[in-house]
Amino acid sequence: DQQVKQNSPSLSVQEGRISILNCDYTNSMFDYFLWYKKYPAEGPTFLISISSIKDKNEDGRFTVFLNKSAKHLSLHIVPSQPGDSAVYFCAATDQGAQKLVFGQGTRLTINP
Amino acid sequence: SQTIHQWPATLVQPVGSPLSLECTVEGTSNPNLYWYRQAAGRGLQLLFYSVGIGQISSEVPQNLSASRPQDRQFILSSKKLLLSDSGFYLCAWRPSYGEQFFGPGTRLTVL
Numbered sequence: 001d002q003q004v005k006q007n008s009p010s011l012s013v014q015e016g017r018i019s020i021l022n023c024d025y026t027n028s029m030f031d032y033f034l035w036y037k038k039y040p041a042e043g044p045t046f047l048i049s050i051s052s053i054k055d056k057n058e059d060g061r062f063t064v065f066l067n068k069s070a071k072h073l074s075l076h077i078v079p080s081q082p083g084d085s086a087v088y089f090c091a092a093t094d095q096g097a098q099k100l101v102f103g104q105g106t107r108l109t110i111n112p
Numbered sequence: 113s114q115t116i117h118q119w120p121a122t123l124v125q126p127v128g129s130p131l132s133l134e135c136t137v138e139g140t141s142n143p144n145l146y147w148y149r150q151a152a153g154r155g156l157q158l159l160f161y162s163v164g165i166g167q168i169s170s171e172v173p174q175n176l177s178a179s180r181p182q183d184r185q186f187i188l189s190s191k192k193l194l195l196s197d198s199g200f201y202l203c204a205w206r207p208s209y210g211e212q213f214f215g216p217g218t219r220l221t222v223l
Contacts, residue, residue, distance in 0.1 A: 043202050043214030100212055104155035
């Protein structure tokens with residue numbers, strides 16, 4: 001039972017364009033969502049998060065959008081840069097939970 | 113500021129040998145601690161988590177075990193490694209709510 005799903009295993013985007021990474025969830029109790037970026041042979045690093053009381057959170061080139069009715073969130077990166085090439089994981093949790101539930105990840109490749 | 117350490121960074125072990133991976137966190141008290149494994153080309157699989165000293169929750173039945181002998185120390189062990197135990201092992205910590213922070217990881221190869 002995968003409660004958090006990233007249906008695109010990979011995504012290729014031209015440098016300078018917008019990258020949009022998608023994530024769907026099934027548990028309506030989730031109220032906090034996070035995005036992580038992971039390079040090979042390194043631990044994931046936290047990028048940005050959003051609480052369910054918001055529908056958008058922005059941090060520099062990164063914006064996360066939350067659509068609670070659709071149980072969908074997305075990460076927008078604009079403009080995309082070569083250093084953004086990595087695997088991106090979305091994660092979700094609720095206040096009573098002790099752990100995050102991760103998606104399977106999307107490999108983003110930024111082409112020059 | 114908080115930091116998380118894992119060692120060793122890489123490890124090559126024969127099948128059937130024991131395993132001990134250590135993780136320590138600095139700069140915080142009573143964190144939640146987690147062990148994950150990422151197999152080649154796969155997602156993050158949660159193996160164990162702990163909300164306090166001596167408290168271990170197991171997510172996946174396997175030949176691995178975890179212990180938390182001190183507040184900021186989390187150990188992953190095995191008595192006999194299998195080939196399928198190869199992977200990238202990640203320790204993470206988290207306050208009671210909010211972001212989770214990962215360590216640098218240990219690459220384990222079982223031959």
